[in-house]
Amino acid sequence: MKLVHLSYPVKNQISNKKIVLALGFFDGVHLGHQHLISVAKEIADEKNLPLAVMTFDRHPSEVYAGNTDFVYIDTLEEKANKMEELGVDYLLLLKFTKDFSKISGQEFVDNVIVKLGTDTVVAGFDYTYGARETANIDHLPNFAKGRFEVIKVPKQTMDGKKIGSTEIRRAIENGEMELVNELLGHHYVMSGTIGHGQRNGHKLGFPTANLVWNEKKAIPKIGVYATKTKVNGKWYNSMTSVGYNITIGQPKRIYIESNLFDFDEDVYGQPMEIKWYKYTRGEKKFASLDELKEQLKKDQDEIKAYFAKSDK
Missing domain, CATH: 3.40.50.620 (HUPs)
Known part of the structure; x- marks a missing residue:
């Protein structure tokens, strides 16, 4: 073409x-x-x-x-x-x-x-x-x-x-990713490069790849999602957070951070794609990092179970 x-x-x-x-x-x-x-x-x-x-x-x-x-x-x-x-x-x-x-x-x-x-x-x-x-x-x-x-x-x-683009943008911004998939005929994808984050996920045992994306792209609403993330040419099941990192006091900037399951490599600066499947919960402020870590484990278990069922 x-x-x-x-x-x-x-x-x-x-x-x-x-x-x-x-x-x-x-x-x-x-x-x-x-x-x-x-x-x-x-x-x-x-x-x-x-x-x-x-x-x-x-x-x-x-x-x-x-x-x-x-x-x-x-x-x-x-x-x-x-x-x-x-x-x-x-x-x-x-x-x-x-x-x-x-x-x-x-x-x-x-x-x-x-x-x-x-x-x-x-x-x-x-x-x-x-x-x-x-x-x-x-x-x-x-x-x-x-x-x-x-x-x-x-x-x-x-x-x-x-079936219209306006309706799909609204669904993305409402976190209705399953509806988005139905209307698009494929999963919504955000692409960009992997940037340097605060490494807070690494400290908690949930390392994340931080997406640097085109600022004109529609962003799913704040929360946690079941996603698949592509790095090094391969797709991995993942959980992705869209949020402000409010528990650790960073309210001004939106971050999109993917925790890739069964993956732990240094991939800063490399291309990255996120395929969005399902909204699982909203952003919460936790009393402590231990409480946040416990919730992340629950999120990971829930999303692994979701993919175990849907990938069959």
């Missing part, structure tokens, strides 16, 4: 053939996104054309509403890896600027979709490319003027509820 950075207006086609173009922001590449891309992939295969997926370099709300606190399910690298697994040929990343946010729906069609050499557009029922009242998927054929075909993919639901 090729990653292509674009700016408005688009100058040239990305391929010497026409393309099938899937449109959306695709944060999380969840089950709804996967279905849309599979529809586009089937059309591309039938027409023997490359499949391109176009997204933006930032969420439009960061520009429209100045929402600098917006958090993402995926980093660009994570999104790109998922797209490649789905058989996408080109991932197009269009720069979303203040000026770009002001263009009309017709300008978007003429100077982006058409300039890319698009044969067919595939987009979700709620996709917009300008003012919602006019620049929506139902009006896209009017702007297309017969230059490309438009396929509208209906809303995807689970138990009667929309």
Whole structure:
């Protein structure tokens, strides 16, 4: 798969053939996104054309509403890896600027979709490319003027509820990791590097790897989780704490610390991934370090039992 950075207006086609173009922001590449891309992939295969997926370099709300606190399910690298697994040929990343946010729906069609050499557009029922009242998927054929075909993919639901990135972000922030897994079609993953912590876990007999992560990623709510953690290219069952280390008086900064079962190596600075499975308890303040140590042993036993059952 090729990653292509674009700016408005688009100058040239990305391929010497026409393309099938899937449109959306695709944060999380969840089950709804996967279905849309599979529809586009089937059309591309039938027409023997490359499949391109176009997204933006930032969420439009960061520009429209100045929402600098917006958090993402995926980093660009994570999104790109998922797209490649789905058989996408080109991932197009269009720069979303203040000026770009002001263009009309017709300008978007003429100077982006058409300039890319698009044969067919595939987009979700709620996709917009300008003012919602006019620049929506139902009006896209009017702007297309017969230059490309438009396929509208209906809303995807689970138990009667929309499968959407907003719902998934909310579930992550509520610690509902089993629901997140259902909606994404895979476990939520946070990736980064292993940084230096306070080594408090080592002193208690529960050494931890401290994740240094992309600050724009959605963070699960404060508490302890059943997780799997990948270091040195291998996944280990683990328990992961998201918290402020309140028992030992460090309330100002959130730490994400994984205690990997059956692992004790010095891996500072190395890549690390955490796959989130289940919220097990909230953060507590303990009267003593001995009390904390006793609770950590209970946590470890509970999470080992969880994986012993679920991994069968």
